[in-house]
Amino acid sequence: MFGVLLSAHWKSSRLIYPVLILIYLLLAAQGFGPYITDDHPFRQTQTAISTAYFSNIRDFFYYTTPILGPPWTIPFELPVYQSIVKVVAWASGLPLETCGRLVGMGFFLLCLWPAGRLMTQLGVQHKAVAVSLLLFTPLYTFWSRSFMIETTALFFSLLYLSLFIDLYRKDSIGVGDTTRLLAAGSLAALIKVTTLAPLFLATGLVVTIRLAYAAARHREYRKWLVLGLSHAVILLVTLAWIRHADSLKTLSPLGSLLTSANLHDWNYGPLTQRVDPQIWFRLINNSLDMFFPFPREYILLKLALSTFLLSVTIYAFAKSGMQRRLQALAMGCLFLLPFLIFTNLHRVHNYYQVSNGWLFILAIAVTLIGAYENAESLRQRTMVATLHLILLATLICCSLWYFHFKNTSFFQYAELADTIRRETPADSALIITGLDWSPEVPFYAQRRALMRMEGADSRAWEHALEDLHSSSVKVSAYIACTHSLPDAAVIRRFSLGKKESIDGCFLYRINVLDRSIKSYVIGSR
DSSP: OHHHHHHGGGSOOTTHHHHHHHHHHHHHGGGOOSOSOSSOHHHHHHHHHHHHTOOSTTHHHHOOOTTBSTTOOOOOSOOHHHHHHHHHHHHHOOOHHHHHHHHHHHHHHHHHHHHHHHHHHTTOSOHHHHHHHHHHSHHHHHHTTSSSSHHHHHHHHHHHHHHHHHHHHSSSOOHHHHHHHHHHHHHHHHHOHHHHHHHHHHHHHHHHHHHHHHHHTTOOOHHHHHHHHHHHHHHHHHHHHHHHHHHHHTTSTTGGGGSTTTTHHHHHOOGGGGGOHHHHHHHHHHHHHTTOOOOGGGHHHHHHHHHHHHHHHHHHHHHSOHHHHHHHHHHHHHHHHHHHHSHHHHHHOGGGGGGTHHHHHHHHHHHHHHHHHHOOSHHHHHHHHHHHHHHHHHHHHHHHHHHHHSOSSOOTTHHHHHHHHHHSOTTOEEEEESSTTOOHHHHHHTOEEEEOOTTOOHHHHHHHHHHHHHSSOOEEEEEETTOSSOOHHHHTTSOOOOEEEETTEEEEOOOOOSTTBOSOEEOOO
16 A cells, blocks of 8 residues: 555646645745845846846847946847846836746746656656656756746757657648747747757757758658758857847957857867866766755765765666666766867856756656666565655755755845945946956946956956046946955046945045046945
């Protein structure tokens, strides 16, 4: 009787999904707080400040990210997520940070639909197993409620893959089929091309092989030609957006350093990274952090839990049938592909695994399902179901633990941001050095800023200061958060006076020299 009850949760009923979603919502709610500086605040506040300044339909293609000086635009992704967040904030009256979290969570829950379709396409009946692992893995419980575009891009990428598999299996495809594939693929690429790229390469390779095969044997190849042209259209749309974004970035001296050409090495990394053992150790560690994101002092616990996960996977793989093994191996290969393409990005940013972590998770789910399907007795099925429940409980505990030490109630420069917001004009701008171009202070101060990027040469910085000085923008504050002396280029344009310490930063007050200086200037030690 116990075995029957224990294995009943595997059956996909209408009741199990609301329960799973409710548990996920309770988990994710632990991470809500007044600040979005808990992890990778650079990227979260960059998305948030773009959303805050999103005001009309024109901003959809020319949106503002006001942190590198006039004309304040350095677009990267098409702002689908940002525009939705802004509409939700306007309609609900909720804080922008809360709306950003809710929209991210909403898109993650929407991901369950194409993920479920993929499981059905693989012939999986026990979809609740895959859904539960996906919902409770710390990688997704944490980053789905961040102020980022990750889950939005993931939803459209999963939808694209699911639609492609449908069309792959059809004898012929219509205009509606092609339109849906184009829409999903184009949106996925425009929101975050690094999320779609590995899947796009895999489907493109399949189409190329099938088209060449059909043409060589004089068979019907119209379907493959249409799919090939669809891939070409998605690629052209993506390249057109990249060209448009680059053209806007070049309008500012510092923004021109962020064009796709200048970021090539940062995105891909040198070829030597692909064969560097230290790099792969870091990538393996990031992969384990998807499940067990513990700090270094808990390395033994992390190793123990990782060993448990590996043991469960090996056991389930061994007990599965050949079909499930092949499916798991295929997912594993697709999971590794982004590491080979965007090696440096995945090395530096642990949130990049949102784009491919689901493949690792579903591969584990498929092996568990295969072991369950292949079980010859109730005892064996009970064994597999028990391992699944233990793994779920472990993931839930790890998610709670992750939220425990990722603090959303603290911001290092809170008092500084409050002071700037309270004592400077709302339409004024800041000059900031020492914080790279991380928009934490500008976002919480609710001010535009000219920030000195690390690695930017002095000529670009001088030109950026000159553009700001000659513009009609009022400059009200200067912040230099890692230097004992103010930036020399700033001193040449602004006369610094009395100083005051706030959050480890110095506040320099100045006399009004010209139209571009209306109040005072802030600096730091």
